[in-house]
Amino acid sequence: MPAAIVTGSSRGIGRAIALRFARDGYDACINYVHNRDAAEEVVAEVREAGQEATVVGADVSDPEAAEELVERTVEAFGGLSHLVNNAGIDQHVYTESLEPGDFDRVMNTNVNGAFNVTKAALLHLRDAEDPSTRSTPSVTNVSSILAYTGAPIECHYAASKAGLLGLTKSHARDFAPEVRVNAIAPGHIETDMTADRTPEEAKEERAAIPLGRFGRPAEIADAAAYLRDATFVTGETLNVNGGELMR
Secondary structure, three states, rough: EEEEEEOOOOOOOHHHHHHHHOOOOOOOEEEOOOOHHHHHHHHHHHHHHHOOOEEOOOOOHHHHHHHHHHHHHHHOOOOOOOOEOOOOOOOOOHHHHHHHHHHHHHHHHHHHHHHHHHHHHHHHHHOOOOOOOOOOEEEEOOOOOOOHHHOOOOOHHHHHHHHHHHHHHHHHHOOOOOOEEEEEEEEOOOOHHHHHHHHHHHHHHHOOOOOOOOOOOHHHHHHHHHHHHHHOOOOOOEEEOOOOHOO
């Protein structure tokens, strides 16, 4: 059976991607760091969709944990067809107050984490055969609109998401033609990572979006499903932001 790893899939965008893949016929490894109960809930939803699921707690910034995540997935499903590097952390701090350790922590999770899991998964992806779908093995990295625009109180987050775009293009060249590598750059999406907006901030942010609303996690999952199946697309970034990047 085709199988996928979605890192950071106990909540938000990762959860939506894992569930979309399950509906499309993929078994899924649900990855979490802190909240196993939430991850188990996603596992139950994947199984309700008719697919198998396993749950692995792993901090992807740790190379050994990333390797264990991949190995346990392969043991559970017999192989690996797709990887979505979604795990990420954020922090709102002005540069003058930003501690080096905090900068490193965000970069280690958001960039190093994607590198670690991709490196561990590469041989399995190259060996993947997926006769039940039209897909070829793929990696999708979840970046952000802030990779393009920057951010005044989260420079380390924006820098990490920009780093993912460079990693995406480099890996797309490295891994072709066996494995495709693409990225998604979401705009403002309704998740618990963005739930701390004040009403005034939310109003201001919506005003900058031509479609007049925030995105939904399921809409990023749609983008991930497209890139999973887009067999002539590699090294690209799919911007999903309601038109905000046009401004």
